[in-house]
Amino acid sequence: MEVIKAAILGFGTVGEGVYEAIQTHQQQLQNILGVEVQIAGVLIQDLEKERNIADEVLVTTNFEDILNIPDLQVVFEAIVGEDPSYSYLSQAIDKRCDIVTANKVMFATYGEKLIKKAQTQNVKIGYEATVAGGVPIIRTLAQQLQVNKVGRIQAILNGTSNFILTEMRNKELSFENALGIAQELGYAEADPTNDIGGFDAFYKLMILSSLTFGEQPDWDEVKIEGISALSNDQLEEANQNNFRYKHVAELIKEGDNISASVSPVLTDADHPLYNVEGVDNAVVIEANLAGTLTIQGPGAGKKPTASAMIEDFVHIIQSKKTSYALS
Amino acid sequence: MEVIKAAILGFGTVGEGVYEAIQTHQQQLQNILGVEVQIAGVLIQDLEKERNIADEVLVTTNFEDILNIPDLQVVFEAIVGEDPSYSYLSQAIDKRCDIVTANKVMFATYGEKLIKKAQTQNVKIGYEATVAGGVPIIRTLAQQLQVNKVGRIQAILNGTSNFILTEMRNKELSFENALGIAQELGYAEADPTNDIGGFDAFYKLMILSSLTFGEQPDWDEVKIEGISALSNDQLEEANQNNFRYKHVAELIKEGDNISASVSPVLTDADHPLYNVEGVDNAVVIEANLAGTLTIQGPGAGKKPTASAMIEDFVHIIQSKKTSYALS
CATH class of the missing domain: 3.40.50.720 (NAD(P)-binding Rossmann-like Domain)
Structure with missing residues (x-):
């Protein structure tokens, strides 16, 4: 053989x-x-x-x-x-x-x-x-949406920050305690800056931009906002009104212009990322023919x-x- | 050219x-x-x-x-x-x-x-x-999970029956009224038997079985149960306890045995199909390496x-x- x-x-x-x-x-x-x-x-x-x-x-x-x-x-x-x-x-x-x-x-x-x-x-x-x-997002975009025109991508690309937000909301843990648990479970690095600051999601978003639009936006013009400023009160108030904060990486193409951001976003119960919890990642693709597709699964791990x-x-x-x- | x-x-x-x-x-x-x-x-x-x-x-x-x-x-x-x-x-x-x-x-x-x-x-x-x-489930299974061993697939494969269940629960409509709206909106056929009876989902499930496992179970041994027996009281009681009925098509491979069913299933809020609403379809794939992947999107339409x-x-x-x- x-x-x-x-x-x-x-x-x-x-x-x-x-x-x-x-x-x-x-x-x-x-x-x-x-x-x-x-x-x-x-x-x-x-x-x-x-x-x-x-x-x-x-x-x-x-x-x-x-x-x-x-x-x-x-x-x-x-x-x-x-x-x-x-x-x-x-x-x-x-x-x-x-x-x-x-x-x-x-x-x-x-x-x-x-x-x-x-x-x-x-x-x-x-x-x-x-x-x-393990979520097959690259191949889906590269091979299964070739004729489709993609106008927008919204995604949860960092399992650590999503886990922290989920724990803070569900268990009313402080940011520090939730981060500690993420570190104990091996989800977060000793230095969690890249995860909670949105930089990890940013790099992934730029890869999606190259693939989907053939180019990246100017990195200096991408808003990158982490999750550490979110308080338990804010999460609780949102929750009471059936909203959830999600750390959303977003790409939008309008005409020839690509805009991108990574930031906490208030999602309502109908939003496809509202129910993406714990360490899962998910990518929502808005395509002109196929419609809105969501792919979700474990975003990290051996x-x-x-x-x-x-x-x-x-x-x-x-x-x-x-x-x-x-x- | x-x-x-x-x-x-x-x-x-x-x-x-x-x-x-x-x-x-x-x-x-x-x-x-x-x-x-x-x-x-x-x-x-x-x-x-x-x-x-x-x-x-x-x-x-x-x-x-x-x-x-x-x-x-x-x-x-x-x-x-x-x-x-x-x-x-x-x-x-x-x-x-x-x-x-x-x-x-x-x-x-x-x-x-x-x-x-x-x-x-x-x-x-x-x-x-x-x-x-438009949900690229065939190509995902055929090309992106070749090394992975798939043990179970759970899916919502019929948008009409999912739409009816969603309307009955959300708007407290009777089955007949929800079906009427589905027909008005063009989701359901004049004769809705195939959709609400589970037969449409069954055929799709058999195609997934051939693709995933290389064979289909004996059709006579597949339980096919529709949604028309579900009452508003049942949906309401489930809802009060944070459960939802979903019309789930399921394939399981254990050893050499493939079992399949289409039936209303009580899902809890953590179930990946719990939040699949309206006419959307979704497929949940349990793969040994990639983990549990969910792909969701419009299951029908021009x-x-x-x-x-x-x-x-x-x-x-x-x-x-x-x-x-x-x-």
Whole structure:
């Protein structure tokens, strides 16, 4: 059986999730693709740390070692931040590797460039995992709404801030206590600024903008407002009137103009985001033919993120195999 | 510019919707596909009826005329019922036409056969419009959850019965009055048996079963229960306790066994179908990696159904064009 060699960059929750899912779903992958999928290398930061990786896998802190793996075909990227991810992926594309990434900050900034580079090298980039975890929003927009014209997207793209708002309202917890619980449960980082400040949602929204409208608004003109100014009194008053505050990321296209914002929004019971609770993410798409579509599900976590990356991987290999078969 | 010739079988709401959408989105289709899409023929039942179809289009009551259109590439099928649709589509496949269908009754019965036949003739079948209108559930299951193992699907697949339940609860209307309003608004047929009796949802559920599990349960063993036995008192009592009755179509796979049912189900406020109101459809997918995903949107209507069919069409032409380009 043909073997496809892949490498994983970064072995935090996401990288480990991909590794594990490929082991546990090896038979399924073979059934679908007719090939064996082999993780040939893993790029890590700290060689001393104990990890559950098979002995035959090259584990290294040196990206050159990864690039030098013979016949490497696919790179799964699960590093945080712009650098050195962008540089690594550029090099991998130049070596004709397909890319599957979960790195939203990097992709919001360099996604359009990487896609162009990938086209010139005839390789593919999967980035489903950069937005809303296991919720297949990227592929839905890219493939299932091609003729449709999308006028507006409203979304809950950060599970942590949505969880905090839900806990504050349901359990009358203070912001600090709700954040503490989110941190205990592993939803929030030690430094939660990106989540509660709206920056995480902002990066994801910019990726959706590139995909949907072919461009991003000027970042300086995007209003980004976090949730930490919301008081329990405000949440309670809204609730009494059957409203809920949701941390909404919004994109609107009017004529040639794209406007974007991330901010707490008062939603009524008929709003499609009103009932999106806890750590779930959801994306509401207003399309001219299909109407208003909502896609909801787990926006983060080891398995959902691994799901998005492996489904991307399968899609990439299939698109290549079809052409091989027919050429 | 290359021309792709297509025909439409049936010119009711759905057929007309496809025709109109292809006219209004011609530029968009040319941008995406690099071809002109031409409706070359329309099959109708009654030649006397006035229709808004351009003079150069062949309008006929004879399917042979459609089959004889030179270089016909795609057939959009929007007829109701098993016959003669199945026979027409079989013949079209034998002439190497790709198929896009909205016919759920026919496809629930003959879909697996038609797909096999299409494979032997190397043509494609799009059937997104058979289930949940413009909600892209078919392609989500077929393409975005390939590695994931789906254990359960719960869905609201009939907008009419969901609309009636919503009106009865919200406005305390009797079943008869709510049905009357659904008929006035064009949601329900003159004979609403298929909608309120659960049969329409049943056919759609069987299509989802074939797609998700590769087979259907024995039809005789599927419990199909309509909504007409529900009283206002029952709905009101549920509502007081924060429950709602929803007309739920459910598929469960345990081991090798598939069980299916369509019936009124009491949902609590945490249930993903609790807030699906009015004529919306929604499908909840329990997948082992991605988690619980919900997709919601307009389940019927001229534009949403046309949307599903045209997006299918684009997908089919793209999958062929890629191979042309590479071969």
